[in-house]
Ligand code: SF4
């Protein structure tokens with residue numbers, strides 16, 4: 026299992042069907058097959074509503090790649106929990122609209138976006 | 150454990166409301182805050198139980214266990230550490246995009262369920278998330294700046310999609326909310342003139358306002374996608390008027406404090 030420079034966070038959006046289940050399954054499979062370290066949470070919305078301290082820890086822990094939904098929603102969900110995401114160090118892939126392959130490639134730096142401008146994932 | 154089983158196990162645990170950290174070194178907790186360390190450690194110990202780690206972390210040996218049985222065992226251990234499973238509340242609540250919000254307090258005035266409040270600095274806040282009526286996005290439509298999101302909503306920009314100029318025009322006040330609330334709340338908030346105040350009090354007593362409110366409820370359901378059960382659960386007209394009055398006072402006080410702060 027390998028560690029990435031940026032921490033990887035996967036949101037399962039457990040309480041709603043807004044993220045296609047097949048995309049979630051493919052992204053989870055892709056992460057497991059790549060044998061990388063990652064964190065997976067049932068539902069970022071629910072954590073934000075509880076003001077979960079883990080969101081503050083994730084926001085403060087350096088570069089972060091997030092597979093969830095719209096970057097604007099993710100940014101302000103973290104903010105609602107008192108966790109300000111550092112804009113330059115965070116990128117978000119939107120599993121509601123992006124194909125699983127693009128999400129995986131981005132999370133694993135296979136899309137050539139490790140350095141500068143994001144190709145698939147969006148900077149905040 | 151092979152990657153397919155690991156993916157299945159992760160999904161099963163997430164569906165049970167458990168957070169999962171996949172780590173190379175099982176003993177190394179993610180992050181730096183020890184209070185956020187994992188409560189259950191799962192690894193293939195080959196049937197040889199390792200010594201219990203510090204701080205009450207429970208151990209599950211995955212040796213020879215299929216993902217479904219493993220998920221059950223992990224859930225049991227996690228329940229013992231945390232004292233029970235989390236409530237199955239669908240996290241449906243407004244999320245404010247403060248880069249757009251102008252602190253106008255219209256959402257505070259509009260919401261009948263006290264979801265909104267103000268901070269000590271008179272800044273609008275979502276304070277009682279669980280009061281929010283599931284699947285009702287109505288307050289996001291009231292916001293003139295399209296600053297309120299419901300991330301689990303079907304359509305943009307309420308779901309968090311980027312806001313376009315057209316959205317701002319389209320989403321702006323689809324129904325006459327002031328009639329719904331039984332008075333010209335927004336004019337009152339905007340100019341706070343004596344004239345506006347007397348108009349508000351007259352209209353509140355007017356039966357016509359109540360009729361308009363009823364027709365607005367129908368418009369709300371149609372245009373703002375308010376679920377029928379939310380409308381059915383609305384308090385009585387008297388209770389609504391009392392809540393509106395309380396919200397109006399709160400909103401006025403907050404916006405007056407905010408404008409004083411700005412002047413300072
Ligand atoms: S952050 Fe987005 S993907 Fe995650 S639970 Fe909320 S709506 Fe679902």
Ligand code: SF4
Nearest residue numbers: 250251253254256292
């Ligand atoms: S209605 Fe919109 S702009 Fe006004 S305070 Fe609420 S979120 Fe902010």
